[in-house]
Amino acid sequence: MDKTEPFYGPDFSQLVRQDPDVAQVLLDELARARGGLQLIASENFTSPAVIAALGSTLTNKYAEGYPGRRYYGGCEVVDRAERLAIDRAKLLFKADHANVQPHSGASANLAAYAALLQPGDTMLAMALEHGGHLTHGSKVNFSGRWFDVVSYGVRRDTELIDYDEVRELAIRHRPKLIICGATSYPRLIDYSVFRGIADEIGAWLLVDAAHTIGLMAGEAIPSAVPYADVVTFTTHKALRGPRGGGVLCTEELAQRIDHAVFPFTQGGPLMHAVAAKAVAFGEALRPEYRDYAASVVENAVTLAEGLAAEGMRPVSGGTDTHLALFDLRGLTDFQGLPVSGAEAERRCAQAGITLNRNVIPYDPEPPTVTSGIRVGTPCVTTQGMGVAEMKEIASIVAQAVRKPGAIASVSDRVMGLTATHPAYRREE
Numbered sequence: 044m045d046k047t048e049p050f051y052g053p054d055f056s057q058l059v060r061q062d063p064d065v066a067q068v069l070l071d072e073l074a075r076a077r078g079g080l081q082l083i084a085s086e087n088f089t090s091p092a093v094i095a096a097l098g099s100t101l102t103n104k105y106a107e108g109y110p111g112r113r114y115y116g117g118c119e120v121v122d123r124a125e126r127l128a129i130d131r132a133k134l135l136f137k138a139d140h141a142n143v144q145p146h147s148g149a150s151a152n153l154a155a156y157a158a159l160l161q162p163g164d165t166m167l168a169m170a171l172e173h174g175g176h177l178t179h180g181s182k183v184n185f186s187g188r189w190f191d192v193v194s195y196g197v198r199r200d201t202e203l204i205d206y207d208e209v210r211e212l213a214i215r216h217r218p219k220l221i222i223c224g225a226t227s228y229p230r231l232i233d234y235s236v237f238r239g240i241a242d243e244i245g246a247w248l249l250v251d252a253a254h255t256i257g258l259m260a261g262e263a264i265p266s267a268v269p270y271a272d273v274v275t276f277t278t279h280k281a282l283r284g285p286r287g288g289g290v291l292c293t294e295e296l297a298q299r300i301d302h303a304v305f306p307f308t309q310g311g312p313l314m315h316a317v318a319a320k321a322v323a324f325g326e327a328l329r330p331e332y333r334d335y336a337a338s339v340v341e342n343a344v345t346l347a348e349g350l351a352a353e354g355m356r357p358v359s360g361g362t363d364t365h366l367a368l369f370d371l372r373g374l375t376d377f378q379g380l381p382v383s384g385a386e387a388e389r390r391c392a393q394a395g396i397t398l399n400r401n402v403i404p405y406d407p408e409p410p411t412v413t414s415g416i417r418v419g420t421p422c423v424t425t426q427g428m429g430v431a432e433m434k435e436i437a438s439i440v441a442q443a444v445r446k447p448g449a450i451a452s453v454s455d456r457v458m459g460l461t462a463t464h465p466a467y468r469r470e471e
């Protein structure tokens with residue numbers, strides 16, 4: 044090796060030589076991800092450029108504070124990474140202000156609550172069992188312990204958000220904050236209705252767009268930004284960036300949000316992750332990302348129709364987004380036996396299909412069992428799969444769930460798809 048050549052970043056052979064145990068974990072995980080169908084709705088395959096920024100020497104730099112206003116010396120270079128990320132996020136989402144430092148979606152929510160609420164204040168959010176998130180007031184989460192939480196859900200008949208219930212609860216409980224956004228709600232959310240309700244009672248409106256921000260970035264679904272006071276998001280789902288979070292807000296709230304992220308809830312930002320977020324925002328600003336986002340939704344619709352034809356009932360009748368949720372209670376396997384969400388997850392895993400069991404609204408089963416499964420299309424769409432492959436995936440998933448004895452033939456079909464549409468091709 045040329046000793047004068049600077050070290051720029053990841054050199055996998057160095058890891059293999061120094062720590063073969065950890066190197067093997069990385070290789071095995073890559074083989075697992077490439078060797079099967081990844082249908083977890085909240086995952087994706089980042090670009091090699093995002094991974095290069097993540098695995099860079101920027102991880103070494105402490106940069107508490109914000110660009111131009113740091114509590115450490117030597118930040119003038121990493122400042123450029125954060126300015127790029129902020130400027131690109133503002134452009135991409137047409138937002139007044141962006142904070143790109145939250146380590147995760149949960150951290151972004153913690154900061155947003157810290158900016159808007161005091162402990163003991165009331166928040167109104169979607170129940171976890173109906174598709175919300177742990178940080179929306181679950182009893183096992185800080186949000187459920189520190190705030191007075193009122194929850195809304197979906198209607199039993201339509202499985203759509205009950206906007207009348209949201210309004211009634213808002214008027215009755217006068218929450219200081221209303222939250223919309225979900226983890227297993229397949230349909231579009233009417234942000235204008237939420238805005239109207241928030242205005243009626245003088246509440247802040249927070250949209251947790253962790254799941255859908257990538258679709259908003261690609262304009263495959265309407266943006267929440269014009270309606271919300273604050274939008275929190277993750278960068279690693281359909282947006283296809285590094286694992287991380289972010290916050291968008293109005294100019295009015297910019298300083299409160301920034302103070303709530305640092306120094307109130309976080310210390311030093313992860314500058315390698317901030318740089319990787321800048322790369323991902325740059326990729327999402329390209330015209331081809333719009334095609335990707337549209338294809339993610341088209342694929343989810345096709346996959347949902349295919350699984351419905353196989354006897355799995357799509358909750359709410361289908362999807363408008365990147366994910367679909369299925370009620371398996373009407374399904375029986377080849378022995379005529381019912382299949383729980385947990386059992387379907389296990390059978391799919393055996394065949395190389397990764398998806399997750401999920402509670403469905405009004406689920407009689409506990410979260411460890413569930414009556415449902417959730418599927419999403421961000422990963423398979425990144426692999427270049429389209430409508431024809433979604434039809435094949437629907438058939439494969441149904442076979443895996445209904446005929447666990449036919450694993451060999453299911454695995455062959457999975458391998459057929461992953462061979463023709465590999466994740467992380469060499470030439471990328």
Ligand code: DSN
Nearest residue numbers: 084085148176226253
């Ligand atoms: N864990 C994420 C999901 O899978 O939806 C939400 O935080």
